[in-house]
Amino acid sequence: MFSYRHPHPAVTTNVVIFTIVSDSLKVLLVRRARPPFEGSWALPGGFIDLAEDLEDSAMRTLERETGVRGVYLEQLYTFGQPGRDPRERVIAVAYYTLVPFERVKPRTHDGVGWFALDEHPKLAFDHDEIAAIAARRLAAKLDYSTIAFGFMPEEFTLSDLQHVYEIIQREEIDKRNFRKRVLALNHIEASGERRNGSHRPATLYRLKNPGQITFIK
């Protein structure tokens, strides 16, 4: 038993991992094997060890629960509403990331799976809210980061890029506005090549600094 003069909360880390597959934004979930919410799907995570950093805890419990390792995590928000866990006061420090589908290999048996963000089952605890806030943050991040380019080949058309934006921001984007917005970011340049297709040839673009694909601003 561990005793304290003042009451202490429990603290977990939880991870929201997004990917894009089959033209859909998906989130990695695990099925809970124990109460509370036994049998429900939830975000991977678990209680911190007192000796480990929060991000290390997020990485450790993510790997333990899903087999995924070596991803870059960014802290999202800390959720601490009393009553969010029926057992005791539990504060969840949430992390999130977006990864190319080919980059991670979660276990696919054993209650681990990718779910479309709009179609996943109701999650345990307040994990629906955590996943929704992560999705909003991710959509906002597209406007000031280069994360979308992690999903592009070396050369791509603006339509290809717009398609990724539309999947993540989950709305149709006006083509002319998109062109203006994305060129204003000054991350890409015309490669000099064009792609021939059924329509008129489309200008191909490439990243100005391919080493600078970052999840962070």
Add this chain to the structure above:
Amino acid sequence: MFSYRHPHPAVTTNVVIFTIVSDSLKVLLVRRARPPFEGSWALPGGFIDLAEDLEDSAMRTLERETGVRGVYLEQLYTFGQPGRDPRERVIAVAYYTLVPFERVKPRTHDGVGWFALDEHPKLAFDHDEIAAIAARRLAAKLDYSTIAFGFMPEEFTLSDLQHVYEIIQREEIDKRNFRKRVLALNHIEASGERRNGSHRPATLYRLKNPGQITFIK
């Protein structure tokens, strides 16, 4: 005594309140009356009650330590490095805000004071890092929010506004770039009036939607 089967960390909330006074970005600090770091300056805050929400804890401990109440707080980041508190594992959920100087009335005796961000004494714990991260987040926020307008009179020149940006972002800004950037945000419009001064008359601007001054994006 409070006992648990697994070790639990302690959790605090801490608040970084910024204001602008005498053309300088200042942060509100409190002098610690007890160990650890007795006599050092620190960010206001304290241990959470298990029954209260994290934001309520931030508001309660802020008022207890500084007399400040009724401010809008936004969660900044959660700091949990092992060893950041010499007593035990303590995780700090940090909040921040920017308030007009006239809006808050902290106690000014009793170890409470505004300090210039570049000139405050070394702080207790990792509070220097927390304050620095809050200052960076605040500077970034200017580019996609309307918070700077809380420091403007009803009508103002672009130079007035640029001055506030320069104080918060702590760097000189090119006048033409600033004009382009701030007009692109589409928050302000020319009021039709001009201010006469020692130079040629300057166009006065006003907010398009004065009710929409928000700290949040």
